[in-house]
Amino acid sequence: MVWTKVPDLFSFSLRQRLLLLLMLTAALALAAHAAIAVWPLPAALAWAQQHWGWTWAAPPPWSLASLGLSLALILPLLLILSARFMAPLLRLLRALEGAVLSYRDGDFSLSINATGPEARGELGDLLRLHNELGVALREQRQQLAQRELLLDTVVQNTPLALLLCDEQGRVAYANIAARALLAGGRSLTGSLLSEWLALAPEAMRSALAERQDQLFSIEEGGMEERFHLSQREIVLQGRPHRLLLLRRMTHELSRQEVASWKQVIRVISHELNNSLAPISSMAHSGAELLRRGQTERLPQVLQSIGARAGHLHQFLSGYAQFAKLPQPHLEAVDWSVILGSLAAHQRFVLEGELPRRGARFDAGQIEQALINLIKNAHEAGGPAEQVSLRVECPSRQHPQQLRLIVSDRGCGMSEAVLSQAMLPFYSTKRGAGGQASGTGLGLALSREIVEAHGGRITLAKREGGGMLVSLVLPLR
Incomplete structure (x- = not known):
């Protein structure tokens, strides 16, 4: 650390020294004027006129001549006094200027030593604050250097x-x-x-x-x-x-792929066991009834076997559809045709007006996504007449986005369910026996369809209860 020594500055405060300088200036001005207009200049000129024959006379006390002579006499004295009084202040200002320039260049090691009389008064306070600022800047720079070193080490490695x-x-x-x-x-x-x-x-x-x-x-x-x-x-x-x-991402994706396959195998095995076990039991019962000749109950047994087989076929078809989703075929769509076809599958209320501007997307895939969402809305437990669909036109904030919003007044979702609702195989639906009755593929399939179109799907809680599910599609 470099210390710059400032010579003795002031034994008084700055205000006191300025007041003293003004008082000395007034006293010297009065003394000079009195010397010119009263004594000793008038007496000296009178003696010279008497003994040497000079014709010069002292000017009147308040004439321009007396005032000019007073100013000519006092001005050099004032310059000397002001330079004497201001020299320490100028040296201090130069020291401060050098310190500020060093700060501008990034060197915070310069401080100004202020001990003795100069440490008192306003300038002493200024010097102390300046030195405290230097210490704070040095500490901050050291901390920043340590943080930069830590950050660079982390980023590099x-x-x-x-x-x-x-x-x-x-x-x-x-x-x-x-x-x-x-x-x-x-x-x-x-x-x-x-x-x-x-x-x-x-x-x-x-x-x-x-x-x-x-x-x-x-x-x-x-x-x-x-x-x-x-x-x-x-x-x-x-x-x-x-x-x-x-x-x-190779190792991470491999681990996720293995985990996904394990989960798929567990879900399919669970569903197969749930279906094959009743089928096996009912087939055994049918064979026993046939052996006993009680054929009147066979149609009911065969109907139950067919129902379980149909459920199993539907379950496996859902997985196959999710795994083999084709690339979307983009084409211009007619909103009335889309909504008419959708109404034939699911009941809903249309909110607002349809956009006049057309859109381009795969009508079949988007219709399938909306069918899944409206079906989920009906199964959420709310009134059927509260399930609605709204098509939002592009806005100023989102001029290239089209929103399809499905809303309901069902039981909604907790934060934990919201965070996992669109994961494949995740389902909260329960059947009569408390067993999971959903495949967990409805939202996941809808998300795959929307993302294949370059859009996204969002879930949000609805004010007053229920859910809002939004399909955001880019306009093409």
């Missing part, structure tokens, strides 16, 4: 590949994982990202060129490696930058 590029496409920052992925560990800073991508696999080049979040796969070491790409546009130091995050 994370397995997530991080790249920051400026608006010209030059790499401004790259961590260890990014350098290993793109340049074999060599430095990327300052080079064009396009130069390194020219050496990268085609899938990676295509993903980065599209400027949107996505999954892609490349071959590494003879094995397929899957990555998740996340891209954001940010402003750094007033300039636009592009932040790229590349995350390896």
